[in-house]
Amino acid sequence: MVKPWWRETIETIVWAFALAMVIRTFIVQAFWIPSGSMIPTLEVGDRVLVAKFWNWFFEPSRGTIYVFRYPEDRSRDFVKRIVAVPGDTVDIQEGVVYVNGSPIDEPYVKNRDHYTLRPSRIFPESPFTVPPDSYFAMGDNRPNSQDGRFWGFVPASDIHGPVFFRYWPLSRIGFPR
Numbered sequence: 001m002v003k004p005w006w007r008e009t010i011e012t013i014v015w016a017f018a019l020a021m022v023i024r025t026f027i028v029q030a031f032w033i034p035s036g037s038m039i040p041t042l043e044v045g046d047r048v049l050v051a052k053f054w055n056w057f058f059e060p061s062r063g064t065i066y067v068f069r070y071p072e073d074r075s076r077d078f079v080k081r082i083v084a085v086p087g088d089t090v091d092i093q094e095g096v097v098y099v100n101g102s103p104i105d106e107p108y109v110k111n112r113d114h115y116t117l118r119p120s121r122i123f124p125e126s127p128f129t130v131p132p133d134s135y136f137a138m139g140d141n142r143p144n145s146q147d148g149r150f151w152g153f154v155p156a157s158d159i160h161g162p163v164f165f166r167y168w169p170l171s172r173i174g175f176p177r
Contacts, residue, residue, distance in 0.1 A: 025052070027051075027052060027053050028049050028050065028051060028052060028053075029049070029050050029052055029160065029161075030047060030048070030049055030050075030167075031047070031048050031049075031050055031067050031077060031079065031163075032045070032046075032047050033045065033046040033047070033048065033079060035144075036141055036144055037079075037080070037139035037140070037141050037144060037145035037146065037147065038065070038079060038080070038081075038139050038140045038141060038145075039110075039111070039140065039141040039144075040108075040110050040140070040141075041065065041081075041108050041140045041176050041177070042065070042079065042140075042163070042166070042176055043172070045168075045169070046166050046168065046169070046172065047166070047167055047168035048067075048079070048163045048164075048165065048166050048167070048176070049163070049164060049165045049166075049167060050066075050067045050160050050161045050162065050163055050164070051161045051162055051164050052160055052161040053161070054161045054162050054164075055156075055159060055161055059085070060082050060085065060135055060156070060159055060162070061082065061085070062082055062083065062084065062085055062088075062099070062104075063081065063082065063083075064081065064082055064162050065079060065080070065081050065082075065162060065163040065176060066079070066080065066081075066082055066135075066137065066154075066159055066160070066161065066162050066163065067079045067159075067160045067161065067163060068080075068137070068154045068158045068159045068160055069158040069160075070151075071151050071152060071153070071154060071155070071158065072151050074158070077160065078137075078146075079163060080137035080138055080139050080145070080147050080148070081108070081137060081138060081139070081140060082135050082136070082137050083097055083099065083104070083136050083137060083138045083148070084099050084130045084135065084136040085130060085135060086130050086131065086132045086133060086134060086135070086156075087129065087130060087132070088100055088129070088130045088136070089101065089127050089128070089129050089130075090117075090127055090128055090129075090130065090136055091117060091126060091127035091128075092115055092116060092117040092149065093116050093117070094114050094115075094116055095112045095113050095114045095115050095116075095142065097138070098127070106140075108140050108177065109140050109141075109142060110140070110141075111140075111141045111142060111143055111144070112142055112143075113142045113143040115142065115149065117149070122150070122151065122152045123152075130153060131153060133155060133156045133157070134153035134154060134155055134156065135153060135154045135156065135159070136148045136153055136154075137154050163176060
């Protein structure tokens, strides 16, 4: 029996929509970069792809750019670089980030600030240790980044996945590092 054209069309649309939702939910999702907190690595208006399946196989790693739910408003997504993983001790002195007592090499940070971590509501002691199942993230454009220095840690359950490809603008297409 031959199906009518309209039924074939509806079935095709339904299956395409279902497949797109599965891919977006579990495999790869596109994100738009709305702020300059990651300049020069990612610029305002860049569009990137995030590997949502990655965390099923690998733990988030230091130095990798991730998209996650913003800890202070879970309806928003943020993109930052993981600076410290669970169990790491972090200190910030005159804009230099120390992890486990050593300054980290950050060639991607072109705009530095002179921030020094002081005891606060978020970090009652300095240096601090990243708790289990949490990560500490910072933007590459330090003077213009609302990041972990101001809101604390990213729970592992809130991490969508790593940014693995920039597809827009075409002049900047490639793998951001």
